[in-house]
Amino acid sequence: MSKNNRRKFLKTSAAAIAGFYIVPRNVLGGPGFIAPSDKLRVASIGVGGMGAGDVRGVFGSGKADIVALCDVDDSRAADSVKKFNKASYYKDFRVMLEKEENNIDAVTVSTPDHMHAVQAMMAMKMGKHVYVQKPLSHDIYEARMLTEAAEKYKVVTQMGNQGSSGDGVRKMVEWYQAGLIGEATKVYSWTNRPVWPQGIPWPETPMDPPADLDWDLWLGTAPKKDYVGNLVPFNWRGWWDYGTGALGDMACHIMEPPFRVLGLGYPKSAECSVGSVYVGEFQRGYFPDSCPPSSHITLRFDRPGKEDLEFHWMDGGIQPTRPEELEPNEQMGDGGNGVIIEGTKGKMMCSTYGINPQLLPTSKTKDIKVPETLYRVPNGDRGHYNNWVEACIAGHGSEEFNKLSSPFSVAGPLTESVLMGNLAIRSYDYSPRKNEFPGRGIKLVWDGPNMKVTNFDPANQFVRREYRGDYSL
Template sequence: MKRRSFIKKSAAASAAFTIVPSFVLGGNHIAPSDTLYIGAVGVGGRGGGVVNELFETGKVKFVALCDVDDVRAANSYNAHPNAKKYRDFRKLYDNHIKDIDAVMVATPDHTHATIAIPFMKAGKHAYVEKPLTHNIYEARMMANVANEQGIVTQMGNQGASSDGIRIAQEWINGGVIGKVHRVDCWTNRPVWPQGFKHITEGHPIPETLDWDLWLGPAKMRPYNENYLPFKWRGFWDFGTGAMGDMGCHIMETPFKALGLGFPYEAEASCTTIWSGDFVEADYSEACPPSSVVRLKFNTEKHGDLSLNWYDGGIMPDLPEELADGEIPGGNGGGSIFHGSDGIMVTDTYSGNPRLLPSERMHHFLPPQPTLPRVTTSHQGEWVEAILSGNKKTSSPFSYGGPLTEAVLMGNLAIKAYQYKTFKEGKKAGDWDPYNYPGRKNILWDGANMKVTNWEEANRWVKRDYRAGWEL
């Protein structure tokens, strides 16, 4: 089926179907108030973990499982032998759109939106792994569709459901470190190869993999073992680099605690890889090995503030308040909040906060809790929100969409910095090392989703879609 026809069909389905599975109405199954019937797409790797975490709630039944890679999906297939198995998510849609309440999508970044949106338009609740989408346009679209359909959604940044992020937010709201003017975020990612020259060599496609379906909206190219598994994250056509991979985790705490929205300015600097005299990686295809990104926000409570991102082994300036041997953050990354009355550090996933210097914690009386805690898992919260009808989750697309947009704004700045290396008509060998970078900063009109000071950068707000896969 052509992608465009499929989208039209799914839109029509939204008017034709309710969220109650048709087979439930026959009286042979548990009522929807007790069980959530799910179709899952992308069930190997991280997707397999999400399948397990959903199943552990005890309130989920998988009607169908879908993955383009039979080997990667094997554990999920074996764990749920009664679920129907598919490679093509469109067949899952055609055969089970009446039978499911919700969809789970944990495929590579570049296919999140193309898979999730048809199900969402048919009124199905959605759980989609982070980052929510591959580009800013898709993130805005996902949030809009979720709002129009009134469905329950959750982005898979599990720290959003942690106690730690709520404690950090309570400390910020309580003025523990005063007015925040800067946040430094960092990660040890990438932990995959990143910074390749253009790949042209093709390898035999494994019989257990549908390469065409894996590519989805990305342009056709030969299969190469340097893409799979996991290593796709370092290629712009498929992944979103280190910032896209970890930004929705690490930036989650400052984004929520400080009430951030659209950044109004972004700039970046990146490392290069040299393989010979004036020959470097082709950054039209590959994300850089490491980068520093500076985002500027205007907030209601804290006014103008900067959020600085560091990856690939680059660290921010460490506060003098750190003791010898003391490490900020945790789990390979974290955030440092610089306020008018002190410094707070948080870790990568849970957002657990502490004050610097550490001695300040000895007699510290934290503010009284004011925010409700999540008493189940991140996945369990989504399940409960659907079954109970309260519809409240920690990272709905109305929130996860803007967070993803802010993260991906950093990637726009990275691409702007890299621009001289892949400008149309230029080859890597023609690059002028004395005329670098391509662009120092970009100004962003978030409401209108547009770069205002350099038209060329707007090409990266939305991707080029392969024929038949257009949104």
């Protein structure tokens, strides 16, 4: 053989041999196989209770590995630690993020409300994608900072309001865009929460914290206090230092459908009334540490060229008047929670998470045929975790990124509006001296872009709280 022919023969033979060995990974692993190098490496902060569900949800996508776990309560974390026994385990999220920085791509945050922002912000500054439970933050300022940071650091974000991935809210958007109820004029949303103690004094008797709980780390950004019973793991929701009350717990689920349907932004004003608590005979109690047992909040949204939209939130068992279009025995919402949007030509209703959307009267629903124009998340609300995982793998700005249901660009303004209701509640009960309530009976006028109440300055102390110790955004 000539030198040229021999060279050509050897080159062709080598390529042929390589073809037998270099095969696609999906062929080696079978249908649906995902190589370890193609999976999202996840660290999770808060892995008991709802956090355990979040870890399982992300792992259940089949496209994520749980690399590290963090929880301040060893007993609450035990099930997750057992299930993901190859993951490193930490108590301090700062230590975990610093040590695992090169081993992880994304972080889930499923802790009490007062810790969401500092944990998510640290992860985003390290270039990690984040999934944060609702509400996105404890304060309005935190929500704004997280929203801006998501864009600044080009990370993929999602809030844990899974209903935003459901088909129901998309159907409502399509109905509204088709003009079935005309121009919206009012929204009513409500919940039967709280189902934990609120409107009570802080317990007077301190206790030793459980041996498995690091109380100082649990307090985190909150003021230093002695441990008290009946607080962890759930009843912290009713205390302003840690939680955001019934509104923070449920409004990101219930208010989200009308926000998406109507394309709302920041409210222009907020006012409220709250349920009373009585201590002793005919003595009204005021407990500034605790959220009220019930509230009714009215937000107003400016819509250029249209009348303001009136948006009502009710909790503690308060509900709006039943629409005349509902039959006497028909259920309003899902009984304890729901949404009604009133328009110039009709009304529509849904349950929590946007489930079971209905036109009113409900007999109209089955006859309506409106084309599907919006993207449907595979498996609906059950696909909420996968919606985020897919986008993380694809990257910021990708096609999958643009399919996200609740990125911070959406979840941030929603959370700010939710927390605006709490701003009104806390201003209502603001008292420089006992039994003085200068915030009662007024409307807070809100400058959304600048995060400032313009007509009652004491309210602005609740826009951004001071953190304890060296915690910082």
